[in-house]
Amino acid sequence: MLLDQINETGDIKKIPQSQYPELAKEIREFLINKISVTGGHLASNLGAVELTMALHAVLDLPKDKIIWDVGHQSYTHKLLTGRKEGFDTLRQYGGMSGFPKRGESDSDSFDTGHSSTSISAGLGMVKARDLKGEDYAVVSVIGDGSLTGGLAYEAMNNLSKLETNYIIILNDNEMSISESVGGMGKYLDSVRTAQGYLNLKEDVYAQLRSNTRVVDSIRRAKNSFKQLFVPGMVFENLGITYLGPVDGHDTAGLIRAIKEARKVKKAVMVHVVTKKGKGYEPAERHPARFHGTEPFIVENGIPRNPRTTANYQDIFSTVMCKLGARDDKVVAITAAMADGTGLKRFRNIYPDRFVDAGIAEEHAVTFAAGLATGGYKPVFAVYSSFLQRAYDQILEDVCLQNLPVVFAIDRAGLVGSDGETHQGIFDLSYLGSMPNMHIMAPKNKWELSDMLKFAVNFDGPTAVRYPRGNAYDGLKEFRAPIEMGKCEPIYEEKDICLLAVGCMVKIGEEVRRILKDKGINCSLVNARFVKPIDTEYIHRAAGSHKLFVTMEENVACGGYGEKVRAYVDENRLDCSVLSIAIPDQFVTHGSVDKLRKELGIDAESIADRILKEVHR
Structure with a gap:
């Protein structure tokens, strides 16, 4: 097997590129078999196999740096950097992390786990590189989902005047690109990034710098042409050279695009179109279910240990639908976690009162505050470790105004296999420091229902925090009415x-x-x-x-x-x-x-x- 030849960083370069398609197939089979036993992030990793291979084929790791946004798609990267044996203990205590860890490998350049951070971190690495006068590539790999987070745009705004190479890979696994747009994009990429074109452009500008009126006219004409024909102009207008779209499962094409991107002396975005779950039919059909999966049967994708009891997310889902039926002022909000938090049913029944803010917790909180000033009862369902990203908005926009926003804090406490970045063990501390905040935690599924009903009708900020996993149904004989501040x-x-x-x-x-x-x-x-x-x-x-x-x-x-x-x-x-x-x-x-x-x-x-x- 080709995979047997990869035992440390750089070994992929020993394999002829003509054999890369077979290597990609072996990697997918390896990941499917291993994750079916341990559980983990499957669909995102299957979609990024060729992209990761291309990066490793072109770059010189660990000298060059790759920052994986979120990091849940880094399994192939781990495999290509000598961590094959670690997959037997993936996400287990004392075993290999499911996310990049600098302490795990010198090829992991930044610890990640939360979304939209890679461009900021990458820009910082570029600055450090240039200050030290060193010469290595910095590449941030960010998904289209992560581009819904405001931090990514703050970073892109900051790099608009960059005059040194920095590569951003946009791993787009949802957008459908038509043939005409794709063909034009590939053609214009070959023209705009060809070394001859780049040299010609610089030579022309150098010759005409003394005649600013002519230069300005040329630039205006060029920009008008690009506005009409070049995809990705939103990035171009931010000062980022846009290349793409590129087929994310064509390793040869990806290698060419990355090599061309390295020639650009500024920030450059390579738009790569991939298919989440690629190569495993159950994951292709249900990418959300296989985003973070429990152990499953390879032949059919069915969980090895299917749930037999309701979890807290099921209870939350049922209660929210009942609250929505009783009160048309109840509005449900999520930050790209409708399935995970249990709001999918509410979305289907009350689409006008459901809002997915994207991976933008700060916006979601202040949006909820605005809703509350309009007389509505917003319920923001969010994972504990993600809510901490919106600390300032909770404090300044909700608590300061004493607005009736409900925070349904999912995955509170220990969540297990995802590790440091996802353990929900800080919310009681940071929320408890805020004036006007009221915090509840249910002992069982019945009390979760009672607390949510209480919170929705309370005139002030409230948080109900509950854990991941099966809902406890014991102590149901103890169900005294909820009274503010009473145990x-x-x-x-x-x-x-x-x-x-x-x-x-x-x-x-x-x-x-x-x-x-x-x-x-x-x-x-x-x-x-x-x-x-x-x-x-x-x-x-x-x-x-x-x-x-x-x-x-x-x-x-x-x-x-x-x-x-x-x-x-x-x-x-x-x-x-x-x-x-x-x-x-x-x-x-x-x-x-x-x-x-x-x-x-x-x-x-x-x-x-x-x-x-x-x-x-």
Whole structure:
């Protein structure tokens, strides 16, 4: 097999280009087989195989730099840089990351995981290169989806006057290019990027610089012609040379385009058209489902372990549809995650009250604020780690005006295999610092429904944060009405009081059972509200409990535990506080159960810490 010849960076150059189509086929088979076992990002990687091969064939890694926007399409890059064996532990604890990691390979030039960052990072690398007087290529690979993020345009605005080579690859896997436009694009590319043309253009301008009127006339005529015939003029008008579109599955054509792009002494965009899921029929038919997939059966694409119970996203979906039916002021907003967050059904039923803002969380939040001033009830469904991109908008545009915007915070807490960039472990801290914000976390699926209904009818900013995965359906007999700032006592005894936030209530049940087996009295309380905390209950419970144990799946700094401890200290209550939280660190990839154990927030570890505290 050709793939057997690739064991380290640069080995692809030893393979004749005539054999690249066979190599691409082998790479796809390898990725499909490996990801079917481990899970991971499949469709995006299958679409970028030839593009990655072409980049590796032309560039000199690790001297040259590739920045993969988001990074979920970098599997072929990992394969071509000597990490073949790592795919057996892909996204597993202690194994290979599903995203580029500088600590994993010197061919990974920038750690990514979130969208729209690659052009900014690439421009910074170009500046560093030029300041040091060095000579190497910098290439940012960005998808058409990532171009919906404002950061990409901020960066493009900043590079408009660049007078040194910088290549941007636009990996377009959705746009349909007609034959006529494609043919004209290829023809004009061959003319505009041919070395003879570039030399002629510079020679003509050099000869005519003394006659500015003639030069200006030529430039106006040239620009008018390009406006009529050259695709990508929006980029040209930003000062970026546009090449394309190029067939993203024609390795020879891609190699030619990248070589030509390297000759341009300014920012140049190569528009590459690819097919998401290329080479695997289930992924081609359902690219969204195979974007980030669980392990599946290769022959048919069916998940190996299909879900048998509803997850929190299913519950959210059902509740949102009911809220939409009851109140025509409810508007659902997503940042390119309609499927992931569970808003697809709402979109289908109420298309006029559904808005996909694209990968633009900042815009989505301020857009929601504007909706709220118009008397509507916006619900922004967003992953926890993506919401943090809009910190300023939440603070200034929503909280400052005390507007009734609901933040449905999905994937809150540990999310597992996607690792540091996706763990939702900071939202309680950054939202908790904001005046007028109210934060809730449900213990089970029933409470998620109740909290969403409460939030939609509350006159102020609210956040409901819930985890990824199967929705807990235990403790359904405990369903007291939601009251602002009030907790929910579940089991009340004395001595030790477990104050658990959201998904930690289920773990709290296990902790309580362990302690009860050892003859220790223990109360279990569902905190419900992280802001405001139920100070009345804490004050009252301090009379019968010597130890409060706060439990949250959030970093310790700025979390629920700090708030409880501060209240106990300020009021000099006769009890101590043990805060169980995630250490103030980034958390690697791995299964949620494994990560909880490693972080000391699983039931057994928590019980051990409590026992040590009690017997001190």
